[in-house]
Amino acid sequence: MVSISDVARAAGVSPSTVSYVLSGKRPISPATSVRVAEAIERLGYRPHAGARALASSRTNVLALVAPLRVDVVVPVIMQFVTSIVTCAREHDHDVLLLTHDEGPAGIDRVASSAMVDALVVMDVADEDPRIPALATLRQPVVLIGFPHHSAGLSCVDLDFRAAARLAVDHLAEHGHRQIGLIGAPAAVYERGTSYATRLLDGGRRAAQERRVELAWRPCEPTYEGLVRCLDQLESELTELTAVVVNNEAVLGALFSVLQARGQRVPDHLSIVAVCPPDVALGQPVPLTSIDIPAHALGAIAVELVMNQLAGQRDPETRLLAPKLTERGSCGTPPHV
Amino acid sequence: MVSISDVARAAGVSPSTVSYVLSGKRPISPATSVRVAEAIERLGYRPHAGARALASSRTNVLALVAPLRVDVVVPVIMQFVTSIVTCAREHDHDVLLLTHDEGPAGIDRVASSAMVDALVVMDVADEDPRIPALATLRQPVVLIGFPHHSAGLSCVDLDFRAAARLAVDHLAEHGHRQIGLIGAPAAVYERGTSYATRLLDGGRRAAQERRVELAWRPCEPTYEGLVRCLDQLESELTELTAVVVNNEAVLGALFSVLQARGQRVPDHLSIVAVCPPDVALGQPVPLTSIDIPAHALGAIAVELVMNQLAGQRDPETRLLAPKLTERGSCGTPPHV
DNA sequence: TTGAAAGCGATACCAA
DNA sequence: TTGGTATCGCTTTCAA
Numbered sequence: 001m002v003s004i005s006d007v008a009r010a011a012g013v014s015p016s017t018v019s020y021v022l023s024g025k026r027p028i029s030p031a032t033s034v035r036v037a038e039a040i041e042r043l044g045y046r047p048h049a050g051a052r053a054l055a056s057s058r059t060n061v062l063a064l065v066a067p068l069r070v071d072v073v074v075p076v077i078m079q080f081v082t083s084i085v086t087c088a089r090e091h092d093h094d095v096l097l098l099t100h101d102e103g104p105a106g107i108d109r110v111a112s113s114a115m116v117d118a119l120v121v122m123d124v125a126d127e128d129p130r131i132p133a134l135a136t137l138r139q140p141v142v143l144i145g146f147p148h149h150s151a152g153l154s155c156v157d158l159d160f161r162a163a164a165r166l167a168v169d170h171l172a173e174h175g176h177r178q179i180g181l182i183g184a185p186a187a188v189y190e191r192g193t194s195y196a197t198r199l200l201d202g203g204r205r206a207a208q209e210r211r212v213e214l215a216w217r218p219c220e221p222t223y224e225g226l227v228r229c230l231d232q233l234e235s236e237l238t239e240l241t242a243v244v245v246n247n248e249a250v251l252g253a254l255f256s257v258l259q260a261r262g263q264r265v266p267d268h269l270s271i272v273a274v275c276p277p278d279v280a281l282g283q284p285v286p287l288t289s290i291d292i293p294a295h296a297l298g299a300i301a302v303e304l305v306m307n308q309l310a311g312q313r314d315p316e317t318r319l320l321a322p323k324l325t326e327r328g329s330c331g332t333p334p335h336v
Numbered sequence: 337m338v339s340i341s342d343v344a345r346a347a348g349v350s351p352s353t354v355s356y357v358l359s360g361k362r363p364i365s366p367a368t369s370v371r372v373a374e375a376i377e378r379l380g381y382r383p384h385a386g387a388r389a390l391a392s393s394r395t396n397v398l399a400l401v402a403p404l405r406v407d408v409v410v411p412v413i414m415q416f417v418t419s420i421v422t423c424a425r426e427h428d429h430d431v432l433l434l435t436h437d438e439g440p441a442g443i444d445r446v447a448s449s450a451m452v453d454a455l456v457v458m459d460v461a462d463e464d465p466r467i468p469a470l471a472t473l474r475q476p477v478v479l480i481g482f483p484h485h486s487a488g489l490s491c492v493d494l495d496f497r498a499a500a501r502l503a504v505d506h507l508a509e510h511g512h513r514q515i516g517l518i519g520a521p522a523a524v525y526e527r528g529t530s531y532a533t534r535l536l537d538g539g540r541r542a543a544q545e546r547r548v549e550l551a552w553r554p555c556e557p558t559y560e561g562l563v564r565c566l567d568q569l570e571s572e573l574t575e576l577t578a579v580v581v582n583n584e585a586v587l588g589a590l591f592s593v594l595q596a597r598g599q600r601v602p603d604h605l606s607i608v609a610v611c612p613p614d615v616a617l618g619q620p621v622p623l624t625s626i627d628i629p630a631h632a633l634g635a636i637a638v639e640l641v642m643n644q645l646a647g648q649r650d651p652e653t654r655l656l657a658p659k660l661t662e663r664g665s666c667g668t669p670p671h672v
Numbered sequence: 673t674t675g676a677a678a679g680c681g682a683t684a685c686c687a688a
Numbered sequence: 689t690t691g692g693t694a695t696c697g698c699t700t701t702c703a704a
Contacts (some may be wrong), residue, residue: 001450001697003696003698004697004698005698005701006696011339013674013675014674014675014676015674015675015676015697015698016676016698016699016700016701017673017674017675018676018698019697019698020674023699025699025700026540026673026674028673028674028695029673032673044448045444046389046448046449046450047449047697047698048449048696048697048698049386049389049395049449049450049451049621050387050388050389050390050395050450050696050697051385051386051390051680051696051697051698051699052386052388052696052697052698053385053386053389053530053680053698054386054390054679054680054681054682054696054697054699055679055680055697055698055699055700056680056699057680057692057699058684058698059385059386061432061451064433066699068414068417068421068422069418072698074414075411077414078410078413078414081404082404082405085404085433085434085435086404086435086437087475088702089435089437089438089442094432094433094434094446094451095432096431096432096433096435097381097400097417097421097429097430097431098421098434099418099421099422099425101422101425102425107427107653109382110430112380112382113382113383113384113429114337114382114384114385114386115397134496163678177560179694191538221618221621222617222618223618223619223620225618231342249676251588251683252588252589252591252592252617253620255588255592255594256588256591256595256620259595259596260595260620263541269477271474281558282557282558282559282560282561282589283559284589284592285595286696299414312668332690337681339680339681339682340681340682340683341681341682349690349691350690350691350692350693351681351683351691351692351693352684352685352690352691352693353689353690354685354692355682355683355684356683356684356690359683359684361683362682362684362689362690363689364689364690365689368689368690383681383682384680384681384682385682385683386680386681387680387681387683387696388681388683388684389682389696390680390681390682390683390695390696390697390698391681391682391683391684391696392682392683392684392696392697393683393696401680421696579678643689673704674704675699675702675703675704676701676702676703676704677700677702677703678699678700678701678702679698679699679701680695680697680698680699681696681699682695682696683691683694683695683696684694684695685692685693685694685695686691686692686693686694687690687691687692687693688689688690688691688693
């Protein structure tokens with residue numbers, strides 16, 4: 001293995017000079033700078049990450065705690081992960097991927113062994129058991145989601161409450177009086193997952209203010225699950241004319257069901273989906289949707305992390321405003 | 337930060353003894369063992385990962401190179417990632433996640449800076465440009481996929497050639513003479529992605545041997561894309577009675593299309609899907625499928641990596657035999 | 673503008 | 689069964 005001393009020797013300088021050439025932390029004469037660069041190139045020198053971490057107390061690695069469950073598959077999660085890895089690289093950081101499975105212990109492990117400089121935590125729950133552990137860490141932490149008590153940690157997310165309000169308002173303005181909310185799988189609510197509970201809450205409040213009826217049911221991500229969910233919604237609301245879908249996995253199934261019944265969108269049923277735009281566009285009828293801006297959120301999460309690594313003390317909080325894009329899956333209710 | 341010397345002092349032993357207690361690399365008397373353990377516990381000591389890496393030349397981190405593209409979303413990839421992270425943890429390793437975007441440079445960076453002990457590379461192409469770089473690394477490498485030239489690297493994958501053969505045989509035995517292959521998105525073939533080209537190849541050979549007609553078209557993962565793909569297949573095969581689907585993203589759309597046409601499965605069209613079992617089960621009609629055993633493959637990849645880290649010299653190669661599960665989406669062709 | 677050298681916090685060899 | 693200590697490769701302070 002070629003070390004910094006090898007480079008120094010080859011360039012006829014001291015190791016510290018090589019280090020400074022690399023870090024740019026002190027002025028170097030053009031002449032030596034070139035000689036060092038050549039030596040590095042010629043020897044194929046790469047700084048040893050462990051040695052660097054030991055000497056500098058910086059690893060240039062972020063931990064990303066992601067909900068990798070064996071059962072639930074969520075494409076949106078991939079978008080977050082992709083965005084965060086890509087953005088982290090733009091800031092010269094790598095990403096260590098942790099699952100939820102280890103819980104607070106895993107977080108503690110990578111943080112207190114100094115494997116990472118900072119942590120980004122996805123899929124935060126309202127009363128997340130990991131928050132106390134996170135709050136005591138030396139490293140900066142950014143949560144994706146807004147728990148009830150953030151314990152002074154930075155948070156970023158889409159304003160799901162406002163998103164639900166936007167959806168309900170939009171449908172109400174089209175004349176719908178009974179709206180179904182096709183929710184995420186039941187387990188998501190049982191965990192108190194931040195985004196889902198906030199969306200539900202926002203929807204209920206909006207419905208109350210608008211004086212429309214809103215029925216909500218969790219929905220498993222299968223055809224069967226959707227059928228059951230719809231049945232339940234329709235037994236609660238006899239004149240169901242519109243749905244808000246907070247579960248991109250069942251959009252395809254929803255169209256199958258409607259087609260089997262001979263119903264069309266939006267003539268018989270209006271739909272507002274909360275999902276990434278590509279999912280909304282890939283359906284038989286392009287869906288009116290509220291974008292889940294996973295890429296933007298990931299980028300902001302990384303930005304907040306970097307701010308804190310750069311010395312910023314106070315935690316930041318960012319709630320992105322939702323935007324509804326009308327694509328034609330909303331119309332007036334059939335019986336009007 | 338509490339270091340190994342602090343623990344040593346607190347326990348009244350030398351730092352090396354603490355190290356040996358932790359590693360178990362030499363016998364320690366029960367008495368000191370307990371004293372050290374107590375000191376560790378009391379002080380909340382955590383070995384510094386960087387220091388450890390520097391001294392031992394081991395990071396206990398694996399690199400996972402995954403196809404995280406902003407455009408394409410594939411749930412199967414999540415299953416691989418989940419499996420690999422989970423299995424790596426069972427072997428006391430963490431996972432550093434890299435995208436394809438950086439190409440060979442990213443691989444070189446993490447490998448030659450000694451950030452990782454080994455690499456697992458997903459989504460390998462037939463002529464993968466990263467293979468030369470991978471072959472020169474000090475660290476063990478395991479590929480998921482079988483490139484044309486593996487350069488002495490370990491490989492693991494489902495036998496997609498056999499999978500296609502299995503599907504074609506199954507349909508041919510039901511009496512189908514014209515079979516459509518709904519492929520992955522075009523970009524996947526343009527890259528020469530190992531699994532897709534092997535499946536296509538196996539399907540063509542099997543069709544030839546069985547004397548049935550096989551038409552293949554790539555398919556974009558949208559409703560529109562599927563419609564176009566089906567049109568093309570049907571214009572090539574006028575008596576198309578069965579399809580093999582190597583694109584789980586369009587299964588939902590496929591049912592929508594059939595329902596719109598008033599066609600049923602398997603009465604009008606037989607389907608064999610190549611996808612994870614949960615996807616096959618979540619459709620309006622449970623699909624006869626050939627399982628993509630992502631979890632098993634991930635586990636094997638990690639196992640191969642660990643074998644090599646344990647000193648095994650020769651690369652290993654594992655091609656998993658496909659298994660077809662009949663769930664009722666295959667029947668006899670309508671006109672028979 | 674550059675060099676020398678003291679750490680950083682472990683591991684593992686050599687002794688005892 | 690245990691201790692002392694050189695060593696890993698880099699960063700950074702102190703001097704020149």
